[in-house]
Amino acid sequence: MIYDFTYQNPTKIHFGKTALEHLPEELNNFGSNILLVYGKNSIKATGLYDKIMGMLMATGKKVTELAGINSNPRYSQVMEGCRLVRENNIDLILAVGGGSVVDCSKGIAASAYYDGDAWKHYWEEQGLIENKVVPVASVLTMTGTASEMNTGSVITNEDKKLKLGRVFPFPDLCPKFSILNPEFTYTVPKIQMVSGIADIFSHLMEQYFGGDDDCTSDYLLEGVMLSLINSSRKAIVDPHDYEARSNIMWCATMGLNKILALSKMQDWEVHMIEHQLGAYTDCPHGIGLAIISPAYYRYIYKCGLPKFVRFAKNIWKVDANGKTDEQIALEGIASLESFFRELGIPAMLREVGATEEMLPLIAKSTIPGGGYKKMEADDILVVLKNCF
Amino acid sequence: MIYDFTYQNPTKIHFGKTALEHLPEELNNFGSNILLVYGKNSIKATGLYDKIMGMLMATGKKVTELAGINSNPRYSQVMEGCRLVRENNIDLILAVGGGSVVDCSKGIAASAYYDGDAWKHYWEEQGLIENKVVPVASVLTMTGTASEMNTGSVITNEDKKLKLGRVFPFPDLCPKFSILNPEFTYTVPKIQMVSGIADIFSHLMEQYFGGDDDCTSDYLLEGVMLSLINSSRKAIVDPHDYEARSNIMWCATMGLNKILALSKMQDWEVHMIEHQLGAYTDCPHGIGLAIISPAYYRYIYKCGLPKFVRFAKNIWKVDANGKTDEQIALEGIASLESFFRELGIPAMLREVGATEEMLPLIAKSTIPGGGYKKMEADDILVVLKNCF
Numbered sequence: 127m128i129y130d131f132t133y134q135n136p137t138k139i140h141f142g143k144t145a146l147e148h149l150p151e152e153l154n155n156f157g158s159n160i161l162l163v164y165g166k167n168s169i170k171a172t173g174l175y176d177k178i179m180g181m182l183m184a185t186g187k188k189v190t191e192l193a194g195i196n197s198n199p200r201y202s203q204v205m206e207g208c209r210l211v212r213e214n215n216i217d218l219i220l221a222v223g224g225g226s227v228v229d230c231s232k233g234i235a236a237s238a239y240y241d242g243d244a245w246k247h248y249w250e251e252q253g254l255i256e257n258k259v260v261p262v263a264s265v266l267t268m269t270g271t272a273s274e275m276n277t278g279s280v281i282t283n284e285d286k287k288l289k290l291g292r293v294f295p296f297p298d299l300c301p302k303f304s305i306l307n308p309e310f311t312y313t314v315p316k317i318q319m320v321s322g323i324a325d326i327f328s329h330l331m332e333q334y335f336g337g338d339d340d341c342t343s344d345y346l347l348e349g350v351m352l353s354l355i356n357s358s359r360k361a362i363v364d365p366h367d368y369e370a371r372s373n374i375m376w377c378a379t380m381g382l383n384k385i386l387a388l389s390k391m392q393d394w395e396v397h398m399i400e401h402q403l404g405a406y407t408d409c410p411h412g413i414g415l416a417i418i419s420p421a422y423y424r425y426i427y428k429c430g431l432p433k434f435v436r437f438a439k440n441i442w443k444v445d446a447n448g449k450t451d452e453q454i455a456l457e458g459i460a461s462l463e464s465f466f467r468e469l470g471i472p473a474m475l476r477e478v479g480a481t482e483e484m485l486p487l488i489a490k491s492t493i494p495g496g497g498y499k500k501m502e503a504d505d506i507l508v509v510l511k512n513c514f
Numbered sequence: 515m516i517y518d519f520t521y522q523n524p525t526k527i528h529f530g531k532t533a534l535e536h537l538p539e540e541l542n543n544f545g546s547n548i549l550l551v552y553g554k555n556s557i558k559a560t561g562l563y564d565k566i567m568g569m570l571m572a573t574g575k576k577v578t579e580l581a582g583i584n585s586n587p588r589y590s591q592v593m594e595g596c597r598l599v600r601e602n603n604i605d606l607i608l609a610v611g612g613g614s615v616v617d618c619s620k621g622i623a624a625s626a627y628y629d630g631d632a633w634k635h636y637w638e639e640q641g642l643i644e645n646k647v648v649p650v651a652s653v654l655t656m657t658g659t660a661s662e663m664n665t666g667s668v669i670t671n672e673d674k675k676l677k678l679g680r681v682f683p684f685p686d687l688c689p690k691f692s693i694l695n696p697e698f699t700y701t702v703p704k705i706q707m708v709s710g711i712a713d714i715f716s717h718l719m720e721q722y723f724g725g726d727d728d729c730t731s732d733y734l735l736e737g738v739m740l741s742l743i744n745s746s747r748k749a750i751v752d753p754h755d756y757e758a759r760s761n762i763m764w765c766a767t768m769g770l771n772k773i774l775a776l777s778k779m780q781d782w783e784v785h786m787i788e789h790q791l792g793a794y795t796d797c798p799h800g801i802g803l804a805i806i807s808p809a810y811y812r813y814i815y816k817c818g819l820p821k822f823v824r825f826a827k828n829i830w831k832v833d834a835n836g837k838t839d840e841q842i843a844l845e846g847i848a849s850l851e852s853f854f855r856e857l858g859i860p861a862m863l864r865e866v867g868a869t870e871e872m873l874p875l876i877a878k879s880t881i882p883g884g885g886y887k888k889m890e891a892d893d894i895l896v897v898l899k900n901c902f
Contacts, residue, residue: 128760130530135523136685141776142518297524342741342761342768349737353730372516372777373730380730385773388529389760 157217199230207234225271270322272382274304289401321412336391338432393497409478421513429498545605587618595622613659658710660770662692677789709800716803724779726820781885797866809901817886
């Protein structure tokens, strides 16, 4: 089945070693009140904060700051940003950091002028945008989520113990521009780099594992998977391999700017489970995904067997000779698991802060996102136990 | 080498069986004066003309028509369109047809308010746009050029015997929206369908054959090549195979919306040679490309050997066992040639209207576009003779 679609993605990407030089010309397209959103101290340590501040000053901007955004950005931080936007009549939200900072900024952009309970409207009820939206742009320092070229905003409500993703309608919440310099990702700690890689790989699989039909998007997804595997193996040996880090960065952006998933069924169950794992444990998003994925795919692979066989053959070059389709599919999933081990990612949930008591709570609170198989809380609990 | 880039492509794509239903909502975003550009009689024969006219009337538009656009659109037609735009104060140019109609419409959009010799400025000298540009949109009935999602405009100047391509800066000349219903391509004669397929395949190769480095774009291009080969083989058996025609249509759009060529060296020599073949013979663009490609690649493959070996292995599954790299590469090019034969494309230039006397004229007037090897007129003449 080839589905009808509408696609528009106007984000302007500046990519490469000279990308930041485009910031002043881009800033000229916006008013003078800027909300600068960033994380903890890393952009100050690397000098990026000073560089960007210099450009903001040189272009005559008045800067308000929202610092300290968490790796799982909190709804309370979104609310704080909304207040700053309204009080300072902000013209552009400039996110400097990784996906969490960009996601948080998009949440602020959508919610600042929403008159009511934004959490309920935008995240719980996935409501339409009818209020004014503040433009967002980004300078990326960590790669994985593709938030720099999509409308996603995953926010954790700490009071409700809920981590919910919202994909806002394109193109309103697409960043106006995003600046991607692979060198800015060099200083990310290794665990964050591999977490990003696992996040990208998961996005690719979740768009791939749907439908057994023959769709151009599947071939594109396979291409990005192969490139990502190849470059990840180089980057873990030499994190300053510019070519490898560039490819990983671009695999991330292409991996979830939604242009590779057009016309096809998808399966986002792994992300749904991980969001609740994140709400309970605060473990790095990609690490959670990498632990859950093999367990989940082993649980459901028979429902989408031809695609899992194709995955094994095309991505992991599994030799099909004399094997049943089930054996081939399982070898593919085992290869996926070995790849995550090769990256140094822990294998079990107990290693990343989950406790046995949490498992039923995570299972029960997970939002269904399955494709090949409708997952109930009991199914999810089995998956979680299998990788606990 | 990974090159820096800036990319922005805001074209909105409506794809699928219901795509045309979006036309009225899109028309509401533009003023009332529409220039409807189309080819010969096919859109009247299929009823598409009446459907679109009905929508234009229902949304209260005043329609001016420019009909009869050639498969190699002429500069005189661009000039005629420019006059109509100015006289009727056109708000939107709506191209209904294949790449030629869309290319011609973009030529009009850029040139209508240019004060001077537009041919010289935009095509010969590749000058900047400083005048007002008229918005363009498209309803596609033939697939291949990707003109529906890029800024290309290939125009033939019949007086000067020159066919020149212009890639206008993104995003100004990107169509505002494009409507892609694979069913609209069903009625295209088989020779046009396979010409389109060859055009797509050529675009993919011309972006692929540059650099021997390891770039995510190469993997994406391989994905689209594999999908295109697979779906083309189905479409020549059953031209009403919706899945196959959908994939071909999307391979075309992705194949030259430029998102698959970012960061990398390219080689557009085959297109450059074919443009001059087209200026002399008016042969279908894709057919010309398919004839020239194997001859050209056999002439230059040693300069980019690792990439041609990769092409043979990854695309054509050439068994490398016990063979030299040169043998592997040549087997890949032979497989490419067999694929074009399988599609029913003629093998030699003499079959498509070229004469021996034309060859030196074509060679001499070709604009250099080479990547791996700088091509002089003498080199091009050898290539042409090898496929004459």
